[in-house]
Amino acid sequence: MKLTKSQAISIAQKIYGKQDIRVKEIESMYRDTQSKVISDVDAFIGANKSWTAKANPGEIAAFLNNLKDTFYNASPDDQNLIKMAFNNNNLNTNGDMLMANVTQDIVRLAMAQKIHLGVATENIPNVVYAPTYAQAKNVINNNQHIAEQSKNVDAIIYKSTQNAVLDSHVDSDMFSSINKQTMQTLRKVREVAEKAAKSPKDSLNWTKDVSDILTGGNKATNGQMGRAAGMIRTATAQAMNRTRLQEFYSRNVKKYKYISLESPTTCADCDALDGQIFDVDDAEEGVNFPLMHPNCQCTVIEENDDDDWDTSNHDVTDELNNL
Numbered sequence: 001m002k003l004t005k006s007q008a009i010s011i012a013q014k015i016y017g018k019q020d021i022r023v024k025e026i027e028s029m030y031r032d033t034q035s036k037v038i039s040d041v042d043a044f045i046g047a048n049k050s051w052t053a054k055a056n057p058g059e060i061a062a063f064l065n066n067l068k069d070t071f072y073n074a075s076p077d078d079q080n081l082i083k084m085a086f087n088n089n090n091l092n093t094n095g096d097m098l099m100a101n102v103t104q105d106i107v108r109l110a111m112a113q114k115i116h117l118g119v120a121t122e123n124i125p126n127v128v129y130a131p132t133y134a135q136a137k138n139v140i141n142n143n144q145h146i147a148e149q150s151k152n153v154d155a156i157i158y159k160s161t162q163n164a165v166l167d168s169h170v171d172s173d174m175f176s177s178i179n180k181q182t183m184q185t186l187r188k189v190r191e192v193a194e195k196a197a198k199s200p201k202d203s204l205n206w207t208k209d210v211s212d213i214l215t216g217g218n219k220a221t222n223g224q225m226g227r228a229a230g231m232i233r234t235a236t237a238q239a240m241n242r243t244r245l246q247e248f249y250s251r252n253v254k255k256y257k258y259i260s261l262e263s264p265t266t267c268a269d270c271d272a273l274d275g276q277i278f279d280v281d282d283a284e285e286g287v288n289f290p291l292m293h294p295n296c297q298c299t300v301i302e303e304n305d306d307d308d309w310d311t312s313n314h315d316v317t318d319e320l321n322n323l
C-alpha cells in the first residue's frame with residue numbers, strides 16, 4: 001500500500017510514537033509491580049516479623065504451589081529465568097519468604113513484559129501489508145482495543161494462552177536483554193527490601209529507593225521502566241520498518257523517502273536524513289534506512305518519479321475517501 005507522508009507518520013505514531021498506548025501499558029505494569037514490592041515489604045515491617053524466625057509452613061506451601069504453577073505454564077525461556085532468579089533462595093525463614101515474594105513480583109513483571117512485546121509486534125505485518133490505509137488503521141485500532149483490556153501484570157499473564165513470540169523482524173536478543181535487565185533489577189530491589197526489613201527504623205527512604213530502581217521516581221530516566229519503554233518502541237519500530245522494506249521489495253518499489261517524525265527530543269540525529277530519497281536496493285539499516293539508533297522514531301514512504309503534486313487532479317471527495 002502506498003502511503004502519504006502524513007499517513008505514514010500517523011501509523012508510526014500509533015505504533016511506536018507519542019500516541020503509543022503500549023508505553024502506557026508498560027508504565028502501568030511497572031507501577032503495579034512497584035506497589036506489590038512495597039506492600040510485601042510493608043507487610044513484613046508492619047507485622048514486626050523477625051528476619052531469621054522460621055516462616056509459617058502454610059505460607060511456604062502456598063508460595064511453592066503458586067510458583068510451580070507459574071513455572072509449569074511458562075515458556076522454556078521463562079523457566080530458565082525463574083530458575084536463575086530463585087537460585088539459592090531457600091524457603092525457611094521469614095526473610096527467605098520476603099525475598100521469594102519480591103523475586104516473584106519481579107519475575108512476573110519480566111514474563112508479562114515479554115508477552116506484551118510479542119503481542120505488540122505480532123500484528124505489524126498485518127498493518128504494513130494492509131491493502132488500504134483505512135484497513136491498516138482498523139488493524140491498529142482493533143489491536144489497541146485488545147491491549148486496553150490488559151493493563152496489569154496478572155491480566156497479561158493470565159490472558160495469554162500461548163508463549164510470547166516476537167515478530168521475526170525484531171532482533172532476537174530482545175528477550176535475553178529483558179532477562180539480563182531483570183536479574184540486575186532483582187538484585188537491586190532485593191538489597192533494598194532486605195535492608196528495609198532488617199532495620200525498618202534506619203531505612204525510612206526505602207520506598208523511594210524501590211521506586212528509583214523500578215520507575216525512576218521523579219527522575220527523567222524513569223529507571224527500569226524507562227528502559228522497558230525504550231525497548232518496546234525500538235522493537236515495534238524495527239518490526240514496522242523492516243517489514244515495510246520487504247513490502248517494498250515484494251511490490252518492486254524502486255525508491256523510498258526517509259521521514260523523520262517531528263520530535264524535538266528523540267530523533268535529532270535523523271533530521272539530516274528527513275526528506276532524502278534513496279534506492280530501495282541501497283537501503284541499509286542504520287545508514288540510510290531506519291532504525292538509525294535505539295528509540296529512533298523514523299519511517300519511510302514509497303517515492304515515485306510521478307509523485308509531483310501537479311500531475312494529479314486531487315478530487316476532494318476521493319482524497320477524503322482515501323483517508
Ligand SMILES: [Zn+2]
Nearest residue numbers: 267270296298
Ligand atoms: Zn530516527
